[in-house]
Amino acid sequence: EANTSRASIRFTNSLGKGHCRVEGSHTAKGHHLEYAFDLQRVSQPSVVSIPFGPNRPLYTQKDLCRVAGSLRIDGEVLQATEQAAAVVDDHKGFYPYRTHYDWLSVMVGGQQCFGLNLTRNQSVDQGAYNENLVWQPGASSALPPVTFARNADDTVWTIRDAYDMVNLTFVVASQYHMALNAGLIRIDYKIAFGSLFGHVRGLDGEYYVLDGLTAI
Numbered sequence: 099e100a101n102t103s104r105a106s107i108r109f110t111n112s113l114g115k116g117h118c119r120v121e122g123s124h125t126a127k128g129h130h131l132e133y134a135f136d137l138q139r140v141s142q143p144s145v146v147s148i149p150f151g152p153n154r155p156l157y158t159q160k161d162l163c164r165v166a167g168s169l170r171i172d173g174e175v176l177q178a179t180e181q182a183a184a185v186v187d188d189h190k191g192f193y194p195y196r197t198h199y200d201w202l203s204v205m206v207g208g209q210q211c212f213g214l215n216l217t218r219n220q221s222v223d224q225g226a227y228n229e230n231l232v233w234q235p236g237a238s239s240a241l242p243p244v245t246f247a248r249n250a251d252d253t254v255w256t257i258r259d260a261y262d263m264v265n266l267t268f269v270v271a272s273q274y275h276m277a278l279n280a281g282l283i284r285i286d287y288k289i290a291f292g293s294l295f296g297h298v299r300g301l302d303g304e305y306y307v308l309d310g311l312t313a314i
Contacts, residue, residue: 113139113161118186135167137184140211141233148227150194150220158189162205162213162233183207185215194220200246202257202268204294204313211235212306214298216244216257216264230264232300239300266296268313289314 099108107122121134141162148156165182168175183205197220205213213233221227224243232239242259249255255268270292278285294308 113143113186118163129172132170133167135165135178135184137161137163137165137186139163140235141213142236142238144215144229144231144233144238146227146229148219148221148229149223150191150197151222154192154194156189156191156193156219158187158191158229160188160215160229161186162211164207164211179207181207183211183213185213202246202255202266202313204308204311205233206311214306214308216241216266218244218246232298232304232306234300234304239302239304241298241300263299266294266298266308269293269295 100106104126105122105124107120110119112118116139117137119134119136123130123132125131139161144158144160146156146158148158150156163184163186164180165178165184168177170176185203185205199220200218202216203214205211211233214231215233216230217228218224228243230241230244232241241263242261244257244259244264247256247258252273253270255270257266257268258264268290270290272292273288273290276285276287276289291312291314294311294313296308298306298308300306
């Protein structure tokens with residue numbers, strides 16, 4: 099639980115029993131946000147420890163969940179439907195002084211809940227240590243290392259591997275840019291929102307066409 103003069107958040111972790119709850123509020127620039135969501139795990143979690151260098155490990159657990167609850171913005175209520183899904187990401191990293199990351203994720207709720215996580219980071223061995231996978235109801239399927247390539251104006255990305263298990267195009271619709279330069283600490287981070295086109299294949303041959311899905 100954390101509180102400031104403008105915001106509060108409470109995360110109740112019962113993932114040992116397969117569920118959790120997140121609720122909170124935030125006020126800024128004349129707008130008010132409130133939310134409360136109950137999340138139920140639907141897949142095997144992704145749990146990895148990735149070495150970035152000597153004494154530079156990253157630990158992360160990610161859980162794909164179905165979602166129940168609502169978000170209220172200035173009085174307008176947005177209710178989660180059965181298609182809503184979320185990923186809970188619990189991680190801690192002793193990052194290199196200069197850290198960089200490529201990452202893409204997509205998730206879909208409903209009866210055939212599905213999720214995808216792809217990263218290219220500073221792992222010392224991408225083949226042995228990565229967090230690339232497909233989430234399926236009750237299971238998960240590992241994916242090989244991937245590369246990210248961008249066009250000149252950073253509006254189209256291609257994400258591929260060496261075995262045609264991942265062959266995706268990500269078309270950027272918008273980006274949120276967080277930039278901070280505080281001397282010893284500098285942050286230059288973008289989170290992009292857009293649409294996916296292409297396919298992924300699981301280890302058992304499952305074939306997923308992802309055309310038109312919204313991803314981050």
